[in-house]
Amino acid sequence: MTRREWVGFCLTIPDAYEDYPFDDDNWTVLRHRSNRKIFAMLYERGGQLFLNVKCEPMRAELLRGAYRDVTPGYHMNKEHWNTVLLGGDVPHDEICDMVAHSYEITRPKQRKKRGDAQ
Template sequence: MNRRELIDFCLTFPAAYEDYPFDDITDAGAWTVMRHRSNKKSFALIYERHGKLCVNLKCDPLEADFLRKVFADVTPAYHMNKVHWNTVALGGDVPDEDVMGMIERSYDLIKPKLRKRGRP
C-alpha cells in the first residue's frame, strides 16, 4: 500500500478529511493527518521515517500491546502517547488487510459518540 492508497482508504470513512498542519506543501515528505470533520480529532497520521512509509493509529491499550508483540513493524507511536497510539511501518510484516482493520478501529475510537435521547 502506498501513501495515496492509504489516504484514499482513510477518506472512505464518513466525514473524514486530510489535513497538513505541519507542512505548507502536500508532497511525499509531508505529514498527512486524517481527521473527522465534526470534532477535528485525528485517527491516522501518515509520514515517512527512515525511508519507510509509516502511519500512527489510535488503539485500545490492550490491543496496542498485543499488536506490538505479534508484528515487528508495529511499535509504540512516534511522537504520540505510547499507550494509546501505535506506529505501523508499511511494507513489512503487517498485511494490508490488517492495516486497514487497524485504521477502521482507530476511526471508531475518535468518531463522535451518539447521545441517547434525552441525555445531555
C-alpha cells in the same frame, strides 16, 4: 500501497478528511470532519512510510507482540497509539482493521436524548 493510496483508503471512510496542520508537509493527518479528531497519520522517515493509529491499550500491546513492525506511537501517547511500518510484516487486511478501529474509537460520541435512561 503508496502513500496516496493509503490516504485514498482512509478517505473512503465516511466523515473523513485530509489535513496538513504542521509546518512539515511530510505529515498527512486524517480526521473526522464532525469533531476534528485524528484517527490516522501518514509520514515518511528514513525513506520508509509509516502510519500512526489510535488503539485501545490492550489491543495495542497485543499487536506490538504479534508484529515486529508495530511499535509504540511515534510522537504520540505510547499507551494509546501505535506506529506501523507500511510494507513491513503486518498484513494489509490487519492494517485496514487498525485504521477502522482507530476511526471507531475517535468518532464523535452519541449524546443521550433527554428522558433517556441514565
